[in-house]
């Protein structure tokens with residue numbers, strides 16, 4: 417058994433080192449090189465989408481998706497309060513303001529409340545959803561697929577269509593989750609889908625991300641903007657303001673090796689989840705109509721801080737879920753709408769170790785310290 421059991425660490429037992437050494441030997445270590453396009457093709461194949469653009473991070477992907485959704489100064493975007501901050505900050509990069517929404521019992525965006533907000537708190541005029549409180553134009557909904565669950569995308573797309581909103585799926589935590597009835601992967605239903613390959617995600621590239629979009633032309637635009645909007649690579653002509661957001665060949669090398677193992681990782685996540693359940697832990701379920709990647713396990717407890725402390729004393733890392741963003745200093749002045757479930761779950765959920773390299777003994781040990 418391990419001396420210390422971390423919450424979530426990468427599993428690098430595949431071809432990572434081999435591909436990385438190949439890349440170093442080839443000299444292609446920066447934002448050009450064959451592994452990047454290979455990674456894009458394999459990821460698109462896996463997700464059953466036409467195209468993806470590989471970039472530096474999930475945050476960069478969300479930023480690009482918002483730029484391509486025409487979010488700008490004075491606009492507003494609908495976001496969940498229960499999420500990692502990277503789903504919200506890009507709105508601010510563009511001078512837009514977030515409006516915070518509640519979650520449902522799977523910790524995902526409560527679509528009924530969003531619909532309620534649009535109907536009661538907004539006017540729909542000349543094709544634009546206008547917030548009655550601020551008079552501002554709401555352009556985007558960010559749907560975050562929390563911990564491997566999937567926001568009800570079909571209901572959300574209907575709502576978005578009704579109010580002429582663009583939907584950005586933050587699928588950074590749900591790569592590999594899909595709807596069992598339709599086969600649609602998380603990130604492949606909205607106008608944009610964003611992925612992350614940060615060290616703690618289901619697969620990692622050390623850091624990195626990807627964007628897909630319903631429109632292939634918009635994926636091309638994302639790639640263009642991520643490469644400094646370079647229109648001529650001899651004379652360095654840039655016809656737009658671009659970003660240095662392209663993935664590197666080193667990241668893509670690790671990413672490719674990880675992608676080869678994703679289904680294996682999801683299998684282990686499922687098995688470990690079942691072991692914890694069998695040990696009697698009160699874990700939040702995953703939606704029945706999806707194949708979830710079961711990325712993070714959420715234990716429900718009435719003694720959140722006491723449990724975290726007890727686990728820490730036993731060399732087990734655990735964490736409460738994120739402090740709700742509508743309560744954080746940069747955002748507490750922003751509008752929020754009927755948030756109650758998020759507050760309830762924030763007080764009750766503890767994420768427990770979920771790495772794919774946990775042993776059976778590790779899991780039994782963690783479970784014994786929780787009971």
Ligand SMILES: *Cc1c(COP(=O)(O)O)cnc(C)c1O
Pocket residue numbers: 472473474475476499500502503560586588589611612613614624625
């Ligand atoms: C990880 C994560 C991101 C950001 O990904 P990075 O690659 O770290 O920038 C965005 N949103 C959510 C919900 C995440 O969990």
